[in-house]
């Protein structure tokens with residue numbers, strides 16, 4: 001595939017990524033925008049949102065879901081059965097529930113929900129509601145080019161299966177530590193996934209997230225993993 005045919009990825013900070021397809025349609029992964037302290041002010045008003053993928057229920061991933069879904073009414077909102085149920089009860093009509101291992105068509109792309117080693121609950125008026133299992137997504141373009149958004153996860157060795165099954169070229173991997181992988185685990189994840197490029201996410205938003213992209217570069221080099229770190233500051237596109 002010609003590189004220019006890939007989606008344009010705009011990093012909105014933390015784990016939120018806006019994918020703009022060739023025809024201008026967009027997929028928003030993890031709708032935490034207006035209340036995301038990392039998101040640049042001029043990007044908080046989204047032009048269009050045609051589909052949304054939600055990795056898990058935590059507020060730093062879907063805290064602005066209801067507002068964004070109400071404003072943009074995307075064609076398809078992909079999340080676990082449980083999160084979709086919660087959204088549906090709040091008036092969201094276009095949910096496309098799924099569960100890990102499954103694949104569905106979203107805007108002409110193949111979206112596969114995969115496991116994550118984390119937790120998932122939805123904050124609802126001070127209570128924590130079960131959000132199903134935490135997930136990540138493999139998104140495969142019609143010509144087979146694929147990328148992986150890991151959501152929040154620790155390292156798990158079955159990432160090797162994701163390499164066998166989907167051959168992702170690019171991965172968005174959390175590196176901040178404390179709630180997710182640290183840079184050393186993320187370097188091993190790059191090895192397991194056999195990805196050529198990695199975009200660090202879930203870092204720098206809060207002081208407790210201590211892992212940095214330069215740590216990841218060092219760990220990749222120490223592990224002898226040939227993978228390019230594509231560091232995006234919030235607001236930057238790739």
Ligand code: NI
Nearest residue numbers: 056058118152
């Ligand atoms: Ni989380």
Ligand code: MN
Nearest residue numbers: 058060152179
């Ligand atoms: Mn998180």
